[in-house]
Amino acid sequence: MVSTYPESEVTLGRYLFERLHQLKVDTIFGLPGDFNLSLLDKVYEVPDMRWAGNANELNAAYAADGYSRIKGLSCLVTTFGVGELSALNGVGGAYAEHVGLLHVVGVPSISSQAKQLLLHHTLGNGDFTVFHRMSNSISQTTAFLSDISIAPGQIDRCIREAYVHQRPVYVGLPANMVDLKVPSSLLETPIDLKLKQNDPEAQEEVVETVSKLVSQATNPIILVDACALRHNCKEEVKQLVDATNFQVFTTPMGKSGISESHPRFGGVYVGTMSSPQVKKAVENADLILSVGSLLSDFNTGSFSYSYKTKNVVEFHSDYMKIRQATFPGVQMKEALQQLIKRVSSYINPSYIPTRVPKRKQPLKAPSEAPLTQEYLWSKVSGWFREGDIIVTETGTSAFGIIQSHFPSNTIGISQVLWGSIGFTVGATVGAAMAAQEIDPSRRVILFVGDGSLQLTVQEISTLCKWDCNNTYLYVLNNDGYTIERLIHGKSASYNDIQPWNHLSLLRLFNAKKYQNVRVSTAGELDSLFSDKKFASPDRIRMIEVMLSRLDAPANLVAQAKLSERVNLEN
The missing domain is CATH 3.40.50.970 (Thiamin diphosphate (ThDP)-binding fold, Pyr/PP domains)
Structure with a gap:
């Protein structure tokens, strides 16, 4: 990457936003507060970046969630205490639903923290880390910056963790550190966003086991859920359907995980609340390849899934489950790519692609009929x-x-x-x-x-x-x-x-x-x-x-x- 910075140093605040701009995160959501104002000045120093300026912090967190679901990453900036806590419902939702979000909190200066000053927006007890601790349980990782020499690396680590794991991360940025300088040359090395490779032996065992189940199945289906979307596996899902010609269904949270115009798309499965055709097709399958499942109550019709088979393979972002066996650390994206390369040669000769359930025809009603x-x-x-x-x-x-x-x-x-x-x-x-x-x-x-x-x-x-x-x-x-x-x-x-x-x-x-x-x-x-x-x-x-x-x-x-x-x- 060729340097675009004529000076040898940039401020830490600008470094943060330049890193986001490199990943095409060009809108920053949040609200101004006195502990983040100098940071917000740096938004305007990055070409083509804009400050959304939301109506409140909760809405800003929701907006960052929506932005990330389109772009894969977003940034939310709030102020210490009152601002960050107002946003936490939205951050909790992003954590639950696997949405990559960088939550940057403008915090009081390091000297104010050291002196335990009775500042506004605090609990009045001199504890400046309490809100950081509150965010720990709904963050993939956190950083509370205090040392300028390692701050750029901490920012890069947090951005990577948010993107790779599709979860919120927390960065506490003291007001006095925003204008401290860091080498601009650091921006010339892109953040490594590649997934770590799966353990070859564990992955090979997964692919062999799944292939064997495929070879024995005469009525298999693919079920697509939310994490297939969140963890960027839509293309792998399509390739798996194309390679196998199996019927494919989605859950409510997985809707749009496969093109609904695909000739093998059969509909949305919601347990007992599915259409009779969809319910029959899914529950009578003798093999279910479940990609990215999140088995919540509303996603499963209050846990009313009624599979007739124990041959269920679950592909997850950080592990695999095959029947009752779990393979920690085997990530679904790479595992799917390896399975797709060979799965077509394992399909049971007795497998005959069945017709997918028909779509319902649009309803008709008299023009004067009340809308329903x-x-x-x-x-x-x-x-x-x-x-x-x-x-x-x-x-x-x-x-x-x-x-x-x-x-x-x-x-x-x-x-x-x-x-x-x-x-x-x-x-x-x-x-x-x-x-x-x-x-x-x-x-x-x-x-x-x-x-x-x-x-x-x-x-x-x-x-x-x-x-x-x-x-x-x-x-x-x-x-x-x-x-x-x-x-x-x-x-x-x-x-x-x-x-x-x-x-x-x-x-x-x-x-x-x-x-x-x-x-x-x-x-x-x-x-x-x-x-x-x-x-x-x-x-x-x-x-x-x-x-x-x-x-x-x-x-x-x-x-x-x-x-x-x-x-x-x-």
Whole structure:
């Protein structure tokens, strides 16, 4: 790498952002605070880098999560104590769901720490490491910088760990160290982001064992889950399907892990809540190759998987499991690549590729019929187009989207495991800003309930500030917390919300180019989806979808009953 720095030294603050810029992380999320202000000055010294300036730290963490799911890494900057703690719910979600995120915290100067000064934003006890310790359990690694001679190496290590392991990392950067100088020549050596190689003998045993199971199977399937997306194995999944011609299914969290236009794609498996055809195809398999599984309750239909076989192979980012045997340290990406090279020669001669389950045809309804969730999710598939980024909120949207069909090269973003309501509004900001940097013609489409929106609505302001005209905001107005009503408290007032005038929000936040639409009937939705101008991402759009209070996708109704039962178990 040729040096682009005329001076022999750069500040540590600039070093941090130059390293991120080298990895195409060009938007920094967060809020200013007095312990990070000098650091934020350095954002503007890096060409093509921007400071998003979010509405609050929690939203900034959600936005960093959404950005990382598009680009593979993101950066969140908060201030000591009050700022970093406000962000931790979002950081915890990124940890749970395998999202690479660098959380940089501006902390008081080293001398202030040494003197144990009674500074603002502290607990008043002289302990400046307490918040760092709080982040330990939701971080892949941490660094609390104090020595300028090793600080660049610590920054590089943390960036690598966040990217390779797809987890958040924590960097505490004292205010007095931001302007200290480090050799600019350090920037000429790229950060090594390559995965370490698997142990050859362990990997060979894995590949041989899996190949033997393949040779014995007459009804095998592939099941794709979240970590296939997070750990960059989509191409390996496609190659495995192509090499074997096995049927392939996804979980809710794995949706978009394989092109749904692939001729061997069979649908989404959610245990007992799957369509009958999908349920039968998966549960009657005599071999299941499960790539990147995260077996949470909502991802499995409240743990209702009912495999008829014990021949299950689990490919994980840092280990393999074959039946009851575990192979620590054998990473799935390399193992899949080696398996793909030879698997076709091991396929059982008796294996006959079966027909994949048929997709449901779009529903039909009279134009004056009130709009329903089932109709919405049936029809929206025809409006989606290749390259869309589709963000679905915990609740009715996350369950409804399972019924839709994604075109090729679509990215789905949801938070099925962590399930923090309001997550998607911030995540949409991050995804939209990432899309601006990659391809501004890519549409970013949010589906969020009226209740969830109220937690993080102010982040729409950031979309407006940055003219994210590639964004569609579908607000599903069903008068409150429908998923909670279905689980418990159908008519309880704690599931009510104050109604908002959603179509006033874009004007309130001073959007420059925007469109407001309200749809209440099947005919109005059909007209909207056939409007070519509406399909063009040339302005921010708010679409209020009017639904009845207890209307929900059928699979959510079933999940709610299961969840209530689990919640009441002794």
